[in-house]
Amino acid sequence: MGDAYGLGGDLAMVRERRFALLLAARTVSVLGSGFAPIALAFGVLALPGARATTLSAVLAAQALPMVAFLLLGGVVADRMPRHRVMTAAESVNAAAHLCLAAMMLTKWAPLPPLLVASAVSGIAGAMLFPALTGIIRDVVPPGRLHSANALLGMGTNVSKMAGLVLSGGAVVLIGSGWVLMTSGVMFAVAAVLVTMLRGSPGQGSPGGAHSVLADLRDGWREFVSRQWLWVAVAQFSILMMAVQAAYGVLGPLVARQHMGGAPAWSAVLAGEAVGMAIGVVLAFRLRPRRPVMVATLLTLPTAAPYVLLGVGAPLWSIVSGALVAGVCFDIYGVLWNTTVQREIPGESLSRVSSYDSLGSLMLGPLGMLLAGPLAVTVGAQPALIGCGAMVVLVSMLAVLFPGVRELRVPDVRAVPTRS
Template structure:
């Protein structure tokens, strides 16, 4: 976008008003640096974090295929649904507790413990499958342990990023994490499919377990200083303190609420009704696979762009980045050609991934470090809690009023909510590179 503004002859002052940082010198011919600048991957703590998250993302992709086929072979779709539900329920139910623990103990140790728990769950599940002694209830019980570990890991993994990298590298660090997650999110399922086809689903689950063990080892090499706390309060008291921190920032709770709405009325619509339209109107499974691939390519490109673009008003700019998803839905609903949909999907998901990176960076820069774990847990909770409801409702609603109508309505709702967020004053007050404020004592009461 910055390049386009330059080509259109926009003045430097105009470009700055639109939220891009940098003076006139940054808009002229680039100067040649005297030496290559250091980046996040040159810092030991972030390198360990990056490596651990990358190997875990690879394992997640492998597990996505291996666990699915293991359960389909064992008990069919109903068994698979039960096992996945057993994994998701503790993740959602215990996320807020995970945020409290991320703020009251070593985040590094918490991530190690969480990865060991997920290693144990996947290793035992793989062993059951390999020994032909698997049963739905056994795998489901083990996946409850996986969900518990995931609930502890998610808030800690987001809140530990500022501790692992220099402040000037925070956005690039988030972009690199997104890049590895999206890139390996494509490679992982392919590796999982290869393992299932050659040596079986049980070995695929064992490979996933191994990635969690390697991640735990990588986390053990991090050397970070945790936020200092005056005193440890009860879990309930600290949860209330986190809630006060959360509700005191209008820009935080309004944007997280919009994420929840996205998971309720947008993501399930795409995954369910989008697949139905692709099957009926676009050519079937090949068309649907092509669209999903386009979204993955877009997410990777968005993460790459996020390493370079740093607008001064990240949340305002991020809201505009959501709108292309609405355009994609409209084109999907009105029957645009597959090639057009794939191109728009790449663009829309690139914008969405860039917006996510800007959001995580703004959260990490503008929330007190000692409360970041709890607020991160509210972020994950708000983004996940409505997803099951959306999946439960989208089928009946689509059958009642039509898939195309639901997609148009979802696009309209997305645009209304996105534009509405721009009327929140706090969204305009968040600037890139602003140090996080200290936690006020009243917030922890």
């Protein structure tokens, strides 16, 4: 696909006030999210009487409500101005993290308040993500969606890497409570920035006359009526089951048993992070006419680090495979988000996005649950090879569907500019 703007035009988008505010808000919010997990984990474990089961309960209290409330988040974001939904979500997340910080600093942290604060944070995330997908289309003209998603991806990756590099040291230097407080302040800053967006003229609304169930049924019809959409979500759901098994359990096991432990595994994760930074730069220029087919094919190389780990390859080759996987995942994200934002009607976009997110998340925990028994019965390395084979198989199956292969990008010059 030809580029109507060029790289200079892509980067010039940061001078557009509404997009610049959204970019700044997401960059700050993701940085806060990058600091929080390590601070929460070490903060909980440092509490008097805390055990591994305490941490598991706190993390589950955050993760389960996020999944459970995603569909409701999509309905809310299609009914209300999305910048207000995002403002509320960031504000609630800020309050939850400030409460967690206060509990860590005072050492008064009974389990029930910890669970409640974590659950509130998870619900805030469920409200935020469907609104985020929709608001990009509200803020950015149709012909600039690809550039907008690439720039947002760049900001997100920089924040993720900064969080990965700085959070551990910050916990050691100033303590988990103060780091969680810093995260809370970052979420509050993001809320203020999103508030300044004010008004999203491109957003439709299904109106208040419909019930939540009716809105969910309408969103489901939009979702299943597009073969490319439900096939790609089903494929990615299975892929994420393999990813969670490999990165959450099997990879660390192999690193501990055969590669010297945490330093080697950190190198693998760093390789993927570097790959994601490279991928978002490449995504500016890669604008295929068949974006869903190309995105699906890009998931094939993501099997490389799992297979290399499974066959006992040298560390440098595993890191290289992780770097390639990071590149592919990031380009995939830009192509996918742009396609969804372009193809789905604005009044249904957040609900469809919530079904997309739910599908992508729901099998991940199953992968982690199955990984342990598989490591015991067949061994961690054969299980990793199986994860790689699963990624390849499901990706090739997805490409067989005509909707995935044939969806094309319309000529950007034929798309009317939103007034």
